[in-house]
Amino acid sequence: DTEVTQTPKHLVMGMTNKKSLKCEQHMGHRAMYWYKQKAKKPPELMFVYSYEKLSINESVPSRFSPECPNSSLLNLHLHALQPEDSALYLCASSLRDRWGNEQFFGPGTRLTVL
Amino acid sequence: KQEVTQIPAALSVPEGENLVLNCSFTDSAIYNLQWFRQDPGKGLTSLLLIQSSQREQTSGRLNASLDKSSGRSTLYIAASQPGDSATYLCALEISGGGADGLTFGKGTHLIIQP
Numbered sequence: 001d002t003e004v005t006q007t008p009k010h011l012v013m014g015m016t017n018k019k020s021l022k023c024e025q026h027m028g029h030r031a032m033y034w035y036k037q038k039a040k041k042p043p044e045l046m047f048v049y050s051y052e053k054l055s056i057n058e059s060v061p062s063r064f065s066p067e068c069p070n071s072s073l074l075n076l077h078l079h080a081l082q083p084e085d086s087a088l089y090l091c092a093s094s095l096r097d098r099w100g101n102e103q104f105f106g107p108g109t110r111l112t113v114l
Numbered sequence: 115k116q117e118v119t120q121i122p123a124a125l126s127v128p129e130g131e132n133l134v135l136n137c138s139f140t141d142s143a144i145y146n147l148q149w150f151r152q153d154p155g156k157g158l159t160s161l162l163l164i165q166s167s168q169r170e171q172t173s174g175r176l177n178a179s180l181d182k183s184s185g186r187s188t189l190y191i192a193a194s195q196p197g198d199s200a201t202y203l204c205a206l207e208i209s210g211g212g213a214d215g216l217t218f219g220k221g222t223h224l225i226i227q228p
Contacts, residue, residue: 006157033215042203042218043158090157101146101207103216105158 004106006091012112015081021109023074023091032074033103034066035090043090049074050096081113116141120204120219128227129196135189135222137204142182145207148216149178149189151200158203161189194226 004025013019023032031050035043048055049068063085065077074091091106117140127133137147146165150158162171162178164187170179177190191198201223205216 004157035215042220043216044218045215048215088155092158102148102160102163103205103207104160105150107157110155 004091004093004104006089006106006109008109009107010110010112012114013078013081014114015083017081018077018079020078021076021089021091021111023076023093023106024072025093025104026072027093027095027104028071029093029095029104030071031094031096031101032068033092033094034074034076035092035105037088037090037108039087047076078111081111083113086111086113116144116206116208116217118204118206118217118219120202120222122222123220124223124225126225126227127194129194131194132190132192133194133224135191135202135204135224137187137189137219139185139187139206141208142185143208144182145209147178147180147187148205148207149176149187150203150205152203152221153200161202196226196228199224199226 007022033048034046036046037043046057046060047066052068063080067075088108088110090108092103094101094103119138121136144166148163149161152158164171164180175192180187201221203221204219208214
């Protein structure tokens with residue numbers, strides 16, 4: 001298995017909703033990442049988990065809450081989002097070994113906040 | 115702060131041509147450099163990873179080079195095909211710890227005309 005999966009593919013939510021994005025990999029990778037990509041812009045890093053420990057990006061609002069239940073799973077909990085949070089949310093993983101830490105991305109979740 | 119620039123921003127060429135995409139960065143202290151392609155509305159596909167100690171990597175019709183001292187990388191695509199049409203992104207990992215994630219350029223939007 002050489003892929004990163006993300007669910008759901010699409011998500012529409014209101015500003016008062018609570019929802020979660022899910023990411024999974026079975027490549028034995030020990031680092032997992034959340035990126036946010038706005039239209040026609042490059043991805044921007046949100047969070048990094050390395051060996052199931054969080055490295056926080058301080059510019060991320062608290063309405064985004066990551067969780068890493070185990071080394072294969074990564075969740076992003078969403079609460080009280082704003083319309084400007086609408087974007088493609090990408091998950092990635094990497095092995096973090098001495099051969100260079102190549103990152104592999106999932107297909108993304110397209111989020112629309114109404 | 116590391117800045118990544120990709121030139122050109124857009125490129126349209128006839129099928130069969132060889133082409134070069136450029137990536138430059140401001141700080142030569144990088145851990146590795148990765149090239150991706152992204153199709154519209156999709157996730158990122160890893161093309162090549164070059165570690166900081168390497169000069170180039172090859173995969174099929176793709177060849178990527180790295181010159182850390184000058185802060186440059188190039189992606190060479192041989193015998194271009196319409197299926198190569200996509201946005202190509204250059205990304206850097208600054209530290210080997212993986213806690214920084216990737217810093218992306220804005221990409222080159224490539225169209226190969228049949």
